[in-house]
Structure formats: structure tokens, C-alpha cells
Amino acid sequence: MSTPARTPRRSGIRGGEAASGWLFTAPMIILLGMFLVIPVLMALWVSFSDWNGRGSPFSGTVSFVGLDNYSALVGGGGLAEQDFGTALRNNAWYVLLVVPIQTMLSLLLAVLVNRQILRGRGFFRTAFYFPSVTSSVAITVLWLFLFSASGAVNKLLAFIGINGPNWFNDPSGVLHNFLGLIGVETGPAALTGNTFLGISFWEWLAGPSVAMSAFILMAVFTTSGTFMLLFIAALQNLSGDVVEAAMMDGANGWQRFWRVTLPQLRPTLFTVLTLGLIGAWQVFDQIYTGTQGGPGKTTLTPAYLSYQAAFTNQAWGQGAAIAFILFVIIVVFTLFQRWLLAERQVSARRMRPYQPQPTSGGSK
């Protein structure tokens, strides 16, 4: 009713709207254009050039080198390729562990805290969320202390008889260490002999280093609270009807969670996984503050490597190239994830409310 009534008025009373529209959005357009769009284009040019940081990247002395910067990273056979491979390896393990763990933990926290009968809900939420508001620098400083050789974490481990590692100085891969426990010290020739991005497959499979594991724990510690809030908001928006219906049909708590609640949380799950994935590929602050890539380059990440290449080694083209490869990686992962979850979302939604209960109960 109201829409057709409003539409003709728009051109009359709202005559100056176009002008105000552009005026209102102009600061945003200028700021984002100046400090986001144009910079990205400039960096794209730099990634194809041999600019060494002196003078303007657009001056005559800077020349176009095509894909040289990129090919040095993905097939140059030199140190650049090796460092890039190492950084990707480190960050891939980081993502592989951080994203699932933080998602599961935050969902668990949300479900626990969201109980209606729970006393002190506010206290628990505050406790779990607080690490998320602190800066990554402050948390890293704290982590360096807690995980130092004779620090609190190792003291705690000593209580249960474990001789803790020298966390931030231990470059050994966690998976390699586990294999070492069962006597496997070197990998088969098929793995050690062949390389990808300058790193042998055996090294790819080293797992995160002990130092990186401390960062992984830190990421889980600091982000689970934020994602818990997203899950809580989603849980509160669920209508109780479906759960009640499932209850009447005799589903127990476990079944209700997996078959009823979780499918309804799929959109939030997607958000959390995507945000987690994007964040986890951008590890920078922690490395800059804590380890600068060490020990043994096992906490090097593409983001930090990009910074280091440009600002420390003055290899600006290479640094920019790393940033763009990282960009592509993040976009590809996000799209892949969207595709994966979207597919399932349709089928689950089709299944969930409409199918008669006996069928869905008997199917599994």
C-alpha cells in the first residue's frame, strides 16, 4: 500500500536527493578510494615492477618486469621461493587448526552460556569475551611470558609430570615430534626427495612448530569470545517451537542439538567460518610483536613475509606480489567455503521441517 503512494512523491519533495546522496557519501568514497582502492592499484603496479623503495614508483627509472616477482615466489628455486613456501606451510597449519577449534569452542561456549536456567550467565559471558577486546600486542606480550621456558604454562605442565617445551624457541614440528615418539626420525624418500615451493613434502607435513602452536592457542583464546557472541545471538533468534516439537517426538538433548539446533545455525556457522578463515590467513601483529618469524622461520607467515620483504629488504615488488597471492588465497578459500555450505544448506533446509519425523529418525 505505502510503496506506490511513496514512489511518485520521491521526484517532487525529494528533488535535491541526488545531490545530497552524493554529498553524504562523498567523504566515504574519497577516503575509501584514496586509502583503499588507489593503494591497491598502486601496489598492483609495484608487484609488476622493480621498484626498490627510492623515489616514486611511477618515476622513469622504475621498469615493468612482468611476472618476475611472482615467478620468483612460486618457481624461482631461490630463497624467496623457499621462504614463501615456508610461510604458506606455517600459515596453512595455523588455519587448519585455529579455524575448526575456535569454531567448535565458541559454539560450545555459546550453547553452555545460553542455558536459560544458568545462574551467572553474565559473568561467564564476560569472562569468555574479555580476551577479545584486548589488543593483539598486549596479549602477545602476556603470551610470551606465560609460555616462556620457566613460565606459568610449563610450571602447570610440571604439576602433571610433563616437561614442557621451550615454546617460543622451539622450531620443531609438532607432527614430526609425534612421529619421533614412535621412532620415525626421517621421512620416506618419496616425501623428502620431492619438493613443492622449495620445501620438501616431509617438511610440509611437519605440522605447526611448537612456537606456532603457542600462537594457535593464543588465537583460539582471543577469538572464541567474539564468535561465541555471534552464536549466542543466533541461538536467541531461534524459535523454540522446532526444538519443542523434537522434544515431543522424544529426541534427546544430543539429538536435538545435532539434528535440530545445528542445522538452523548454518548461516551463523558460515559467518564464523568465513571470518575465522579470513582472520587466520592474516597473522601479522602477533608475529611482529613476538617472534619476527623465528625460531627457524617456523612462525613466518605470508603477511609478515610480505612486510619484511618490502620494508626490511626493500624488495617492494616481491612484497606486493606476496600480498596479492595472499589476497587470492583468501578469496578462493572464502568462495570455496560459501559453495560448500550453500550446497548443504539447501538440502538440509529441505529435509528439516517438512519431512515426517519417522523418516528422518530412521534415516540414521
Add this chain to the structure above:
Amino acid sequence: MSTPTKTRVRSASPSRRLRALSREQLPTPAIAGRSLLYAILVVLAIIYIAPFLVQVATSFKTDGDAASNPMSLVPQTWSTAAYEKLFLNSDFPVWFQNSAIVTVFVTLGRVFFNSLAGYALARLHFRGRNVIFALLIAVMSVPGVVLLIPKFLVINQLGIYDTYVGMIVPLLTDAAGVFIMKNFFESIPASVEEQARIDGAGTFRVFWSIVLPMARPALVTIIILSFQGSWNELSHFIVATQSPELTTLTKGVASLASGQLSQGTQYPLKLAAAAIMTIPVAVMFFIFQKRIMNTTDGAVKE
């Protein structure tokens, strides 16, 4: 099957158990479940809080005490040496001041520019609006770390490297904030502004004196996000500044962590610095706690 037995043992007085049963209609496994729930939550809460308690306690310890008793929550001898050194013998006050300056300007800027743009995108009808919105979404998906080198290039090119302008202006608006404001403005009814328009108020006046006051919940969200975001920002200041006078807390404390200003480990000093830089965001957090805990409500709902 073991859970009911356990509960029976725990609640020793049978009459109390009966009373609880009749009042809340809970079967015994539910009581056991609830105790388990509390046990899990308490353990988790301790894990989440303990690091911060250790941090504060350690900042009041002497170096030797911190090294030998890293876990104790009470210093053997209380020492404020770390804080004295930070405030009297280091650049720490300068860092704090710079962080405060940047945070205030960035927060004010974002509140104004984000709501202005968000309002235009939600309410004003003009050609190109959809294009702007599509670009905004695209811009939002650019990961921040990718922008390190690009930002330096443009800041350098504009001649604002190592200035407050270079530190503040690039942060004055953010795509996500505009998006939040746009969503909020779309959710409030248009009838009020229509009335004001008919009464002859100009677009900016309608925005400033009618719409903006109604948007308080969303504005609080923006304030929280930008305060926290700019106070905790590190990478932008790394690429935008180099002189010691423009060092912010994040950059300064990061340099502390990697060993400047200190011989040996000096954990009390570092942890004191980290603790102080946490205070403003913590205060912010406790002031707006209710709102933060419902952030998504404020941003998305009505």
C-alpha cells in the same frame, strides 16, 4: 547410568532432593547435568581469566620474583618499579598520548562519516547508489593485511608519511561501519522523517536532528568498534610512521616486547605496559557491556 548414582551420593539430604524435584520438576540426571555444566563453565572461566590475573600480579613483582614464581598471584614483595620506569623513564606517556589522540579523532570521524554514508545508502534515492553499495561490499572483502604496502605507497606519495594526518585520515571511515549504519537506518520507519520533510526540513537537517538521535544503539556499536579498532591498531601505524614522537601504544609496546628499553627479560615492565594499554578498552567494555553482549541485536534488529 553412573550419573544418577553420583547425584544421589552428592545431595546427601533426601528431603532436599525431593523438594527440589517437586519444585522444579527436574529428574535426577538433570541435576547432575547441571552440576556438570557449572563445573565445566567454572573451569573454562578460570582458564580465560587466570592469564589476566597473572599479568596484573606479575606487573607488581620484582624481576627475580617474576622469573622464579611465574604463577603466583601475590607478589613476594610488592614493587611498583615497573610502573615508575614506564611513566618516569620511558616514552610510554608519549605512546599513550598518541594512541589517545588517534582514537578520539578516528572514533569521532567514523561516527560522523559512517552514519552519513549509511543514511544516504539506506534512505536517499539517487542514481549510482547501488553501484556505490556494491563497491562498498567489494571493498569490505579486501583483507587488511594485504593493504600494508599499498597504504604506505599512497601515504608516502601524498607526503603525509610520519604525520598525525597520515595516522588518522586513512582510518576515518570503514566499510563495515557504513554497512552497520545502513542496516540500522533501513530498520527504522521512514514515517518520522517524511513528516519532517513535509514540514520543509532539508536533508541534512532531517539527518542531523531527527534520524541521528534515533540511531543511538547503532552509534554506540560504531563507537565501541572504532574505539577498540583504533586503540588496538598496529599495522597501520607501522607503515604510516617511523619517528619516536609519533609512536602509539601498540607500536611502542611491541618494540618493548622485542627487547628495546630493557636488559634481560624485564617481564614486570612489559606486562605492566600491556596491562595499562588494556585498561581503556576494558573500561569501555564494562561501560557498554550490555550493548556489546547484544551487538548483533543493535546492528541488525529493528
